[in-house]
Amino acid sequence: MQRIERISDLREAVKILREGGKQVGLVPTMGALHEGHLSLVNTAKSNCDIVLVSTFVNPTQFNDPHDYETYPRTPKEDAELLRSAGVDILFAPSEEEVYPEPDTRQFDLGNVGAVMEGPRRPGHFNGVCQIVSKLFDFVEPDLAFFGEKDFQQIAVIRRMLEITGQNVKIFPCPIVREADGLAKSSRNLLLKPEWRAIAPTIHKVMIESLTWKGILSPQATRNKVIEMLNATEYLRVEYYDIVDGRTLKSISTWAESKEPVGCITVYCGDIRLIDNIHY
Structure with missing residues (x-):
């Protein structure tokens, strides 16, 4: 090399x-x-x-x-x-x-x-x-x-x-993840042990939200993801949006996009983490 x-x-x-x-x-x-x-x-x-x-x-x-x-x-x-x-x-x-x-x-x-x-x-x-x-x-x-x-x-x-x-x-x-689901990131090195222990909850909740697609609207899905994560110690959602995968415009119905993607930013303790999921 x-x-x-x-x-x-x-x-x-x-x-x-x-x-x-x-x-x-x-x-x-x-x-x-x-x-x-x-x-x-x-x-x-x-x-x-x-x-x-x-x-x-x-x-x-x-x-x-x-x-x-x-x-x-x-x-x-x-x-x-x-x-x-x-x-x-x-x-x-x-x-x-x-x-x-x-x-x-x-x-x-x-x-x-x-x-x-x-x-x-x-x-x-x-x-x-x-x-x-x-x-x-x-x-x-x-x-x-x-x-x-x-x-x-x-x-x-x-x-x-x-x-x-x-x-x-x-x-x-594709995103590469730790065994517990946390997206690999250089910023993970900055997480205190107690923050690192809770960080996989971000992906866990997003995975759970996939099951809501046929029941809840994109806006209701957004709100529920944010509510669940904000109720978790050390986690604070900065934003969660469900957008079209090409234009990145927010969608109000699932039919609006052939490639809906949920994009999130969460503070885990003091460290800002990002993740996303394809619906």
């Missing part, structure tokens, strides 16, 4: 590896890697000849400076995991390398950037588009692999591609 820090070296390495028409897959991450990331790597290996993983904690997508400062960073462990997984290139640039000057681009994301996480994390999705579009420019991958845990982010990146015209195919990958 090559570990590369400079953009010029990255482009040269990809050019050499790509010779012979080989397909290049990119897995963008912010490090602190876990099995969820490795599942993306394995999917990329199954679909591409060359697999490249980036581990860059992108400052422009954090609207809270404290969140950026406390975001877990495990560069040595990340490199060893990726080496063991058979990754071809690890791209681990400095902030100065990626942003030699401020990125002032603004992306018109429309509805997919205006709902759920959008108003609660101002500038977050614009920052995601800044870094992902840069990575796509540096690597020019054929496919890019993203976990469905960040469901709204996938919709945002698809919208970004409409804006930039970059020719990259987005490959969504």
Whole structure:
């Protein structure tokens, strides 16, 4: 595995590896890697000849400076995991390398950037588009692999591609969960033991809500999920919405969408966790 820090070296390495028409897959991450990331790597290996993983904690997508400062960073462990997984290139640039000057681009994301996480994390999705579009420019991958845990982010990146015209195919990958159902996340490392013990309740209640689809309306389902979780010690729902999986518009009847998805954000203690489920 090559570990590369400079953009010029990255482009040269990809050019050499790509010779012979080989397909290049990119897995963008912010490090602190876990099995969820490795599942993306394995999917990329199954679909591409060359697999490249980036581990860059992108400052422009954090609207809270404290969140950026406390975001877990495990560069040595990340490199060893990726080496063991058979990754071809690890791209681990400095902030100065990626942003030699401020990125002032603004992306018109429309509805997919205006709902759920959008108003609660101002500038977050614009920052995601800044870094992902840069990575796509540096690597020019054929496919890019993203976990469905960040469901709204996938919709945002698809919208970004409409804006930039970059020719990259987005490959969504299923959520990877702990044995108790909690969605794997780098933020799980920040949960106190008592918070971690209760965190699986989020997924448990969402799974239970699948059985209500033929009985309750989407709004009644939303309300019941929120009520049950808020009644649980250490849990506080920030929002729960049931939306169309492509437009991310809230639905009022199940017939409105062929792909209804429930998207949730819950504070478990002080830690903000996200999850989703397909109805």
